[in-house]
Amino acid sequence: MACRPFFCSFSNWMAFRLMVTDADAIIERVRAARRVGASEDVLQALKEAVRTNSSDARLWHALGLVYRDLADSRPAVDALSVASRLMPSSAAIAHALARATHEAGGAAYELFENARRLAPADGAVLLGRAAAQMAEGRGHQAIADLQIILHSNSSWIEGHELLASFQWMMGERDAYGASVTAALAGLPKNHQLWQCYFDLLVKVERFQELDQRVTEARRIAGEARVFQVYEAVSASEIGDDERASKLFDVMQPIQQIGLAVRHIRHEARYGRFDQAAAIGERFLADQAVQQMLPYLASVWRILGDPRCEIFDNTPQLVGIYDVGTEIDLSGLARVLRQLHVAKAEMAGQSVRGGTQTDGPLFSRTEPEIQNLKRLVATTVRKHLRRNLAQFSHPLFGSKPDVVRFAGSWSVRLQGAGHHTPHIHPEGYLSSAFYVTVPEPPQRGVAPSGWLALGAPPPELNFGLSPQCYVEPKPGRLVLFPSIMWHGTEPFAAGERMTVAFDIAPART
Structure with a gap:
């Protein structure tokens, strides 16, 4: 019987089997x-x-x-x-x-x-x-297509979340979350849909509406722990201290760090700093401790606890590098403006009065963006070697020669735009690179438009001022710990466009 040419000898057949086996082994190694x-x-x-x-x-x-x-x-x-x-x-x-x-x-x-x-x-x-x-500039078409899909797939949570996000960014604020309420009309006892709707309200800080919706959910879908959680959050944020405290007490012991962060916010907001410290200190060994540390550091600062110094030693933690002469800033600005296709900020982000790009900016192939990526990677390495080699910070255990980006994006603010104070729990080092800034007459009196570091969100009523301000200048790169509160002061007019990124710890 004739055979196929490749298998005409036993040695060729074995070579083929070895080749297949090697490929399978490599693919499995890649997956691992x-x-x-x-x-x-x-x-x-x-x-x-x-x-x-x-x-x-x-x-x-x-x-x-x-x-x-x-x-x-x-x-x-x-x-x-x-x-x-x-x-x-x-x-x-x-x-x-x-x-x-x-x-x-x-x-x-x-x-x-x-x-x-x-x-x-x-x-x-x-x-x-x-x-x-x-x-590609077809945001309204994306919204319409998602609505059609959700009409026949009403329990698709990720679709509801993306649709609401796009509606917010495209200025369709009245429609925000409407797909979820429509889905709940047909699936009123679906707890996942209720939680999706609650999360959407939290993102845009509609806490009064959240409080009302939790009551409605209980009436329709019965009692559940998820409803307790969101009622505690809404009660705390709208100023109902007594009700929120009772709800947090009922849920003890709290094991999830996300809920514990809400609890420390509540206790600290109402001036019970010793209790707040005790909540935070329970999670110091948690893998996700970055979520808790900004609150705990602020509480320690108020209590005069010396442990706050490791987070508040601003001169050693912050790096300021003027590197704009090494890249084409005007060309970079032209590229970035084309990427700001949304009409408003993203829901759940710190931007107010501006837009933010979606997706990993440094994955784009435009030469202007890749040149910036190389520049900031080099600067980050220098920063880690120069400023942190002799400094023992709990989040700087990374190898200084390895730069891993955990996220990268651009923000474009215009007249009165600003960032609310926030942190980035996914990274250990964060940044602001200034591409364009308003001229001083447009900006207003200092510190209008400046970066403020170390001040918690004002709604927490901590009464803590920024540890330092940094003046924005074109081509200036500012590096700081991701767990350090950071925001910007509003400015009067003009354009402030930045690139920001987070650095993730390198594997040890």
């Missing part, structure tokens, strides 16, 4: 590395595997995903394009190519459409498709 954030460890082996077996779409797919993890969009798109040509029927590859293209700043809508044809019920594909529409 990506699960623990170690994509860089497998990149070289994966590149060698692709050279050896260039017709294996799975290897090209894995290579694209690793490059995407490393925010290296150009080779990610190239690798995923090859994978798509080799296996055009793969929905996973089509989706990955669409996402990588979108993050790189390319036109991705048609690629998401292709992925949708291959996987019409994949919610992640539908979310990406809507994000691509928004990025």
Whole structure:
């Protein structure tokens, strides 16, 4: 009997089996590395595997995903394009190519459409498709399409969340959350939908409405712990100390750090700082302690606890670098203005009177953005080596030569725009790079428009002033701990455009 040429000898058959086994082993190794954030460890082996077996779409797919993890969009798109040509029927590859293209700043809508044809019920594909529409300046169409999908899939939580976010950014404030209320009309006892609606109200600080809606939810859907949680939050935020305190007491012991943060906010807001400190100190060993530390540090500062000094030693924690002469600021400004397609700020963010870009800015391939990325990475390395080598801060245990971006974006503020005081719990080092700032006559009297560091949100009534102010200047990069309260003072007129990013701890 004739045989296929490749298998005409036992040695060739064994070579084929070894090649397949090696590819499978490498792909499994890549999956394991990506699960623990170690994509860089497998990149070289994966590149060698692709050279050896260039017709294996799975290897090209894995290579694209690793490059995407490393925010290296150009080779990610190239690798995923090859994978798509080799296996055009793969929905996973089509989706990955669409996402990588979108993050790189390319036109991705048609690629998401292709992925949708291959996987019409994949919610992640539908979310990406809507994000691509928004990025390409078709925000209102994205809203209309999401509404159609939610009409027949009313329990799709992620769809409701994205729709509400887009409505807020596009100025459709009256419609914010309307899809969830419509869904609840048909599914009135769905606790997930109620929680989704409550979260939307918290994001935009509509606490009076939240309080009313929790009462309505109890009446319709019965008692549940989730309703207790949101009633405690709303009662605290609207000033009902007695009711909120009783609710927090009923929920003891509180094990979830997110709820404990709400509890420390409540106790500190009403001047019970010893109780607030006790709440925060219980979570000092928690993996998510970054959420708690800003509140605890402020409480320690009020109580005169010397432990606050490690967080409030501002001169040593903050770095100011004037590096604007090393890049084309005007070219960068032109690129960034094209990305600010929303009409208003994002829901749940600190921006007031401005817009914020969506997606990882430093994954985009425009030369102006990549030049800035290289510049800030170099400056961050210098900052860590120069200022922190002799400083023992609990969140600076990272390797100074390894810079991992946990997020990157641009903010554009105009007349009276500002940031409310906030923190970034996902990183350990945060930033503000000033691309444009209003001229001094437009800005107003100092510190109008300046960066304020160390002052908690005013609604907490802590009475703490900023530890320092930093004057904005074009080309100035300011670095500070992500857990340090930071916001900006409003300015009178003009444009203030920044790039910001968070640095994640390197793996040890």
